[in-house]
Amino acid sequence: MKVGLATSQGRMAPCFAGVALRILEEDADLGDATVDSTQGWHPLLWGRELMRRDVGLLLCAGLDQGTWAAVQGHGIQVIPNAMGQADQVWAAWRSGALSVPPMWPAYPPAFGGPGAGRRGGGRRRRFHGGRW
Secondary structure, eight states: OEEEEEEETTEEOOTTSSOEEEEEETTSOGGGOEEEEOTTOOGGGHHHHHHHTTEEEEEOSOOOHHHHHHHHHTTOEEETTOOSBHHHHHHHHHHTOOOOOSSSOOSOGGGTSTTTTOOTTOOOOOOBTTBO
């Protein structure tokens, strides 16, 4: 299986940030990766572009839910919270320390997951004809 790593200057990067996509076989060294630019890729086309490059797994430092769904819709697994130096993330994945989350969101509430911004069981505000 080929693995893609979204990187920028040696660190993991969020998708669609004009990053370098490193592609390599799962048993290869990071230095053996081919590098493609993702500059100009539309977020919803990441799945197609990865599929064209025969990538089965994407490691990145973040992506939105729509892109995650589009990539997974092409049969590509995603580890969306791989952060740090690319070589350390690659070693962590190869050792089994990183795994594909079973479902979105992969982030805890403090990072935008369910319940973000809702502390202490507060209730939602509703719009009532010009007043909140």
